[in-house]
Every structure is written in C-alpha cells, then in structure tokens.
Amino acid sequence: xxxxxxxxxxxxxxxxxxxxxxxxxxxxxxxxxxxxxxxxxxxxxxxxxxxxxxxxxxxxxxxxxxxxxxxxxxxxxxxxxxxxxxxxxxxxxxxxxxxxxxxxxxxxxxxxxxxxxxxxxxxxxxxxxxxxxxxxxxxxxxxxxxxxxxxxxxxxxxxxxxxxxxxxxxxxxxxxxxxxxxxxxxxxxxxxxxxxxxxxxxxxxxxxxxxxxxxxxxxxxxxxxxxxxxxxxxxxxxxxxxxxxxxxxxxxxxxxxxxxxxxxxxxxxxxxxxxxxxxxxxxxxxxxxxxxxxxxxxxxx
Numbered sequence: 633x634x635x636x637x638x639x640x641x642x643x644x645x646x647x648x649x650x651x652x653x654x655x656x657x658x659x660x661x662x663x664x665x666x667x668x669x670x671x672x673x674x675x676x677x678x679x680x681x682x683x684x685x686x687x688x689x690x691x692x693x694x695x696x697x698x699x700x701x702x703x704x705x706x707x708x709x710x711x712x713x714x715x716x717x718x719x720x721x722x723x724x725x726x727x728x729x730x731x732x733x734x735x736x737x738x739x740x741x742x743x744x745x746x747x748x749x750x751x752x753x754x755x756x757x758x759x760x761x762x763x764x765x766x767x768x769x770x771x772x773x774x775x776x777x778x779x780x781x782x783x784x785x786x787x788x789x790x791x792x793x794x795x796x797x798x799x800x801x802x803x804x805x806x807x808x809x810x811x812x813x814x815x816x817x818x819x820x821x822x823x824x825x826x827x828x829x830x831x832x833x834x835x836x837x838x839x840x841x842x843x844x845x846x847x848x849x850x851x852x853x854x855x856x857x858x859x860x861x862x863x864x865x866x867x868x869x870x871x872x873x874x875x876x877x878x879x880x881x882x883x884x885x886x887x888x889x890x891x892x893x894x895x896x897x898x899x900x901x902x903x904x905x906x907x908x909x910x911x912x913x914x915x916x917x918x919x920x921x922x923x924x925x926x927x928x929x930x931x932x933x
C-alpha cells in the first residue's frame with residue numbers, strides 16, 4: 633500500500649478564454665515512510681495536486697489515494713490519514729494556541745489527547761505560547777501552530793506546502809528537526825518548497841512538474857549524478873559578456889556557469905578578462921539541485 637498515489641490525474645478549469653489544463657495525466661506514488669519532494673515553478677500545478685489530495689478540489693480525471701483510501705469515495709478515512717500544512721497563514725483569531733489544538737482534535741473525534749498536544753507544543757517551541765491568543769503571535773509562530781494543527785490527529789501522511797516561506801533561519805531549523813524526527817518514526821512526508829537546498833538535504837526522491845506535466849521523477853542522488861557539469865562560481869563588478877549571459881545564473885555580483893572541464897573554465901575567464909572584467913573569489917563546485925532544476929525547467933517540453 634502506498635502512502636500517496638496519483639494515477640493519471642488531470643485537472644481542467646473552464647475560463648473565459650477556454651479550457652485550461654492545470655494538470656495533464658500526472659502519475660507517481662509516494663511510499664510509506666518516504667520523504668518526497670514535489671518541485672516546480674509557480675503555476676506548474678503543485679498546489680492543484682495538493683488541493684486534489686486534500687479534497688479541496690476534484691480531479692477532472694484520474695484517481696488519488698492516501699494510505700489506500702480514495703480521496704473522493706472514502707474521503708473521511710483519506711482525510712483522517714492526512715495532515716496538511718498550507719502556504720497561507722490561516723488561523724482562528726478568537727482562541728489561544730492550546731484551544732485551537734483542542735478544537736482541531738475534536739474535528740477528528742479525538743478527546744483527552746492533552747499529552748500529545750503538550751508534546752507538539754514542546755517540540756515546535758510553542759510551550760510558552762500555549763495560552764497566547766493566535767492574534768498575538770508572530771508570523772513564524774503562527775506557522776509553527778499550523779504544523780501542530782496538521783499533526784494533532786497523528787496522521788501517517790504529512791503534506792508541507794512551502795512550510796518555511798518567509799520565516800527566519802531559527803524557525804526553519806526547528807521545523808526541520810521536528811519533521812525529520814517524525815519521518816524517522818515512520819511518517820510519510822510530501823514537501824513542496826522553493827528552497828531547493830532543503831529539498832536536496834531532506835528528500836530521498838523528487839518529482840518535478842512543469843505546466844501541469846511530470847517532467848522528472850528520480851532519486852535525489854540520481855538527479856545530482858546526471859548533472860552534466862561542475863559549476864564555476866565567481867564575483868564580478870562589471871557586466872557579464874553577452875556570450876555568457878544566456879547560460880549564467882546571476883545573483884547580484886555572484887555569477888555561476890556550467891563548467892564541465894578546465895578548458896571551459898579558462899575560456900569563460902578569458903571572455904570576462906577580454907570584456908574588461910576581473911573575476912574574484914573564483915571557485916568550482918559540484919552541481920546542486922538548483923542547477924538540475926533549472927536545466928530541467930529550461931528544457932522545452
């Protein structure tokens with residue numbers, strides 16, 4: 633039995649301009665206990681997949697299951713097996729943190745789970761905020777509460793939709809320590825994130841979607857191994873030569889370019905010198921998941 637299964641899932645929206653295919657025959661499985669990454673640019677279809685998984689919208693075609701329960705035909709059991717941490721900071725402003733967790737427990741028919749609520753509060757650094765009203769919490773603290781709400785009924789499958797978007801480094805570390813421990817204890821995790829270093833560090837397998845289609849599905853290690861080149865990284869205060877711009881990743885002064893061998897490295901640096909530039913802090917590093925992601929997304933589909 634799979635933790636999550638998407639089988640030939642399509643979703644078409646009717647718009648004033650005609651049908652829009654948000655998902656086009658997407659199929660992949662997530663195994664029990666797996667830490668799985670779902671990556672793609674904005675508008676690729678990630679949120680639509682999660683919305684279908686959570687029962688917030690229905691697929692036009694195909695089937696989705698959670699722990700073997702169909703999300704349409706057996707919605708109650710599918711939802712009971714699933715915990716979802718959404719992107720948006722959605723909360724009830726009238727209750728304290730502990731009260732919110734008790735109410736959430738009640739939605740699943742769970743009573744007398746104060747010990748587990750205490751464990752969640754402690755593990756997520758919320759113990760000193762248990763009696764605070766939700767309105768009084770910072771954005772980072774609200775995101776911790778969303779994690780606790782998703783876990784209060786002890787679901788075997790956890791979905792994290794951009795869980796660390798806009799939060800500080802300390803919170804990111806706290807969340808990942810807690811989630812990693814859950815995963816070690818058997819919880820299956822589906823993660824979407826734009827922080828690709830997180831996906832590279834945490835996820836054993838990764839699916840990439842683009843324009844509603846699945847364009848990659850491999851072990852993270854295999855994705856990194858198939859990267860065709862090392863990367864030349866340097867800082868530059870002058871404009872990059874035009875001949876290098878199309879293949880460069882530029883962030884402020886930092887320039888990164890594919891560099892499969894020493895000859896290519898010298899050619900790049902020679903072009904920079906010829907254009908009057910001086911490359912500083914030059915280094916060569918292995919390709920990372922961001923390099924692979926950009927290569928996959930730039931490949932015409």
